[in-house]
Amino acid sequence: MQLLIQRIFDGVSDGAVYASIAVALVLIFKATTLINFAQGEMAMFGAFFAYIFAVQSGILDFLGNAYLIIWVGALIAMILSAVLGVSIERVLTRPFDPEDHLPVVLITLGLFLGINAVAGIIWNYQARIMPSMFPNSFDDKIEIFGARLFYDTIGTVITLGIVLYVLFLILNKTKMGLAFRAVSANVESARLVGVPTGKVLSFGWALASAFGALGAVIVAPRITLQPSMMAAIVIYAFASAALGGLDSVGGAAFGGLIVGLTKSLGNGYLGSWHFGFEHPPLEFLPATPLLIPVLILLAVLWYKPSGLFGTKRIERV
Amino acid sequence: MSNQVLSCQNVTASYGAIQALHGINLEVNEGEIVVVLGANGAGKTTTLRAICNMVAGEGTVMFNGQDISKTDTATIVNAGIAHVPQGRGTFAALTVRENLEVGAYTRNDNEVESDIQMWLEKYPVLGERQKQAAGSLSGGEQQMLAVARAAMSRPKMMLLDEPSLGLAPLIIEDLFQVFAQINKEQGTAMLLVEQNANLALEIAHRGYLLETGEITGSGSAEELRNDPAVQAAYLGA
Numbered sequence: 001m002q003l004l005i006q007r008i009f010d011g012v013s014d015g016a017v018y019a020s021i022a023v024a025l026v027l028i029f030k031a032t033t034l035i036n037f038a039q040g041e042m043a044m045f046g047a048f049f050a051y052i053f054a055v056q057s058g059i060l061d062f063l064g065n066a067y068l069i070i071w072v073g074a075l076i077a078m079i080l081s082a083v084l085g086v087s088i089e090r091v092l093t094r095p096f097d098p099e100d101h102l103p104v105v106l107i108t109l110g111l112f113l114g115i116n117a118v119a120g121i122i123w124n125y126q127a128r129i130m131p132s133m134f135p136n137s138f139d140d141k142i143e144i145f146g147a148r149l150f151y152d153t154i155g156t157v158i159t160l161g162i163v164l165y166v167l168f169l170i171l172n173k174t175k176m177g178l179a180f181r182a183v184s185a186n187v188e189s190a191r192l193v194g195v196p197t198g199k200v201l202s203f204g205w206a207l208a209s210a211f212g213a214l215g216a217v218i219v220a221p222r223i224t225l226q227p228s229m230m231a232a233i234v235i236y237a238f239a240s241a242a243l244g245g246l247d248s249v250g251g252a253a254f255g256g257l258i259v260g261l262t263k264s265l266g267n268g269y270l271g272s273w274h275f276g277f278e279h280p281p282l283e284f285l286p287a288t289p290l291l292i293p294v295l296i297l298l299a300v301l302w303y304k305p306s307g308l309f310g311t312k313r314i315e316r317v
Numbered sequence: 318m319s320n321q322v323l324s325c326q327n328v329t330a331s332y333g334a335i336q337a338l339h340g341i342n343l344e345v346n347e348g349e350i351v352v353v354l355g356a357n358g359a360g361k362t363t364t365l366r367a368i369c370n371m372v373a374g375e376g377t378v379m380f381n382g383q384d385i386s387k388t389d390t391a392t393i394v395n396a397g398i399a400h401v402p403q404g405r406g407t408f409a410a411l412t413v414r415e416n417l418e419v420g421a422y423t424r425n426d427n428e429v430e431s432d433i434q435m436w437l438e439k440y441p442v443l444g445e446r447q448k449q450a451a452g453s454l455s456g457g458e459q460q461m462l463a464v465a466r467a468a469m470s471r472p473k474m475m476l477l478d479e480p481s482l483g484l485a486p487l488i489i490e491d492l493f494q495v496f497a498q499i500n501k502e503q504g505t506a507m508l509l510v511e512q513n514a515n516l517a518l519e520i521a522h523r524g525y526l527l528e529t530g531e532i533t534g535s536g537s538a539e540e541l542r543n544d545p546a547v548q549a550a551y552l553g554a
Contacts, residue, residue, distance in 0.1 A: 175422070182408050182419045189406035192369070194394030194423035194470065311410055 015260020046213025245310020
């Protein structure tokens with residue numbers, strides 16, 4: 001029982017982070033019908049912005065371990081990432097025909113490698129300790145039936161919940177949000193009612209990049225900050241977005257939680273699976289958790305390609 | 318000609334190497350409904366797309382005395398042209414009401430809400446379903462919504478791209494009455510491209526014939542209706 005609750009807590013904690021990257025993926029998909037393979041790397045860059053502001057600048061040492069500094073750092077990371085996202089869209093993807101997916105997909109794949117390499121050149125691949133936005137020492141927890149619920153988990157879920165709600169308000173209650181959804185539903189019609197589609201694209205990339213950066217700032221303290229930190233997370237995020245439906249923001253968040261839980265429970269209960277060996281080769285063990293998103297992706301593509309909450313695309317010929 | 322709303326002079330358009338319009342000339346005057354008749358592939362849709370600068374081409378498009386041939390689409394809509402595309406182009410994932418709200422995207426006055434109410438009351442089908450996704454409406458209702466959405470921008474002129482396509486005859490008749498009504502009540506000029514010559518000529522004041530990218534004839538609705546060539550090609554006489 002204790003173990004089960006513990007695994008659920010862990011799953012929610014990871015799931016919240018997958019949700020943040022998945023939501024970023026969905027926002028860009030909605031704006032451009034494009035999967036941005038570089039989403040995780042862009043988020044990683046954002047986490048470095050926060051690190052530079054809070055840690056490298058010496059502010060944190062100077063003021064002591066003040067959480068406010070990390071929060072300001074996260075805010076700066078979100079703003080700078082938004083600027084970076086808008087620039088990438090404007091310079092690297094907009095010149096290409098949006099109907100022709102292949103070139104743009106290749107560009108985001110290139111960006112995935114490029115951003116990773118640039119980060120490696122600037123900051124090298126050494127892991128850094130990233131301070132958390134929330135109290136996260138071993139004692140910062142409450143115990144429920146003996147399972148440890150860390151403040152870090154509670155803070156992550158609440159923060160992402162609030163940001164998700166703000167995102168919901170932006171998309172559903174503002175004129176720009178309405179324009180964004182209109183472009184997402186039908187680009188040409190949006191243009192024909194006078195929506196400046198270029199501005200809407202920038203808006204979508206800015207939102208997505210900021211959201212992704214926040215996810216990276218939150219997860220960095222758990223897995224240490226380094227250029228390849230998002231590689232595994234992005235795979236879970238892809239599975240989350242596909243599960244929820246690539247064009248559903250709420251679906252992506254929900255998908256993130258499900259994937260997080262599945263991973264935590266699956267890993268917990270199947271992690272000791274020995275693949276028929278008495279002593280399984282070591283390299284098999286870390287593969288078990290990564291198998292789960294792949295299986296989820298496969299199941300979604302097989303049984304429900306539009307995802308749980310996605311809209312089916314019906315096109316008249 | 319001070320009351321000319323739209324004029325196209327030598328407008329060409331091409332998709333890659335294929336030229337779809339070979340220099341067409343047409344005018345629409347204030348408060349007028351003008352129909353462009355043509356068969357499939359004659360270039361009807363392309364004509365409307367060329368006016369909104371959505372296809373590469375040459376020539377001059379004047380709207381309200383201003384050259385808009387190099388202006389981007391959003392600005393053209395802002396200037397007062399509303400384009401109802403072929404296949405309706407409703408935002409299926411948005412609600413009926415949101416469709417109307419987006420239609421008023423270019424407006425900043427405080428009468429948007431009362432305009433939405435006006436359209437929802439005018440077409441009770443839309444009113445009853447204002448919170449439903451537009452994609453759940455029938456073809457005719459969606460076309461109605463597309464027209465109301467276009468009217469939400471309070472345009473000086475509407476471009477209507479084969480609104481009758483795929484609709485039942487009775488619904489088409491209703492729809493054309495709506496066009497005539499909007500034209501009369503709001504003084505909106507309309508450029509209507511159609512294959513359904515019968516009904517189109519009933520509400521139109523003037524018309525043009527378009528064949529393989531060239532204007533091959535024009536006249537008042539009355540003249541066109543009595544033209545033997547038009548009768549043979551479009552009226553099934």
